[in-house]
Amino acid sequence: MTRKRVAILISGRGSNMVALIEAAKAPDYPAEISLVVSNRPDAAGLARAKAEGIATAVVDHKPYGKDREAFERALQAVLEGRRIELVCLAGFMRLLSPWLVERWQGRMLNIHPALLPAFKGLDTHRRALAAGAQAHGATVHVVGNELDSGPIVLQEAVPVVAGDTEETLAARVLEAEHRIYPQALKLLVQKRVQEIEGKSRR
Numbered sequence: 001m002t003r004k005r006v007a008i009l010i011s012g013r014g015s016n017m018v019a020l021i022e023a024a025k026a027p028d029y030p031a032e033i034s035l036v037v038s039n040r041p042d043a044a045g046l047a048r049a050k051a052e053g054i055a056t057a058v059v060d061h062k063p064y065g066k067d068r069e070a071f072e073r074a075l076q077a078v079l080e081g082r083r084i085e086l087v088c089l090a091g092f093m094r095l096l097s098p099w100l101v102e103r104w105q106g107r108m109l110n111i112h113p114a115l116l117p118a119f120k121g122l123d124t125h126r127r128a129l130a131a132g133a134q135a136h137g138a139t140v141h142v143v144g145n146e147l148d149s150g151p152i153v154l155q156e157a158v159p160v161v162a163g164d165t166e167e168t169l170a171a172r173v174l175e176a177e178h179r180i181y182p183q184a185l186k187l188l189v190q191k192r193v194q195e196i197e198g199k200s201r202r
């Protein structure tokens with residue numbers, strides 16, 4: 001089994017990154033984490049990735065100002081340099097332009113802390129509480145051109161319970177995130193393998 005070469009893109013803490021790294025330690029997991037990239041030099045997740053012996057890179061968005069595509073070209077060069085086949089966004093807090101999304105069509109996953117299509121964007125836990133939602137959760141989806149859009153791979157719902165605060169709800173959702181992201185990456189790899197094998201048989 002040749003394992004798919006995956007890059008994880010982070011901006012901060014990197015707990016979903018850790019969940020993916022841990023899952024990929026299983027000998028039968030179909031992907032290896034080949035690279036972790038952060039757009040923030042101070043992202044806490046970078047140290048953890050290094051401690052795991054994983055190659056890391058920083059592509060700081062700040063020097064590029066409003067030129068989103070120039071930032072993305074620099075990012076793309078890093079991904080190509082490491083022969084990356086699939087990308088997982090894991091708390092990567094930059095909007096992506098169609099330029100990058102098209103290059104990774106069907107090969108880029110994102111995790112979002114809500115049951116999409118509900119609560120796209122930021123502050124999902126606060127908004128779920130304000131809406132009186134009885135259930136909330138997490139979604140892993142293939143990245144499409146619109147914000148927090150694209151085919152859903154996996155979702156997990158969690159209950160909203162009496163007395164929940166943003167923090168308690170976020171913590172419950174985060175546990176679900178850590179369960180579904182590794183599963184979703186595995187599903188994407190298997191689906192792509194099936195597609196490729198299907199094509200070669202025709």
Ligand code: GAR
Pocket residue numbers: 010011012013014015016017090091092093111112113121122174177
């Ligand atoms: C996670 O809850 C993730 O779903 C969310 O940021 C957090 C990152 O945590 N992503 C977004 O809000 C994307 N718009 P982590 O760095 O510990 O994985």
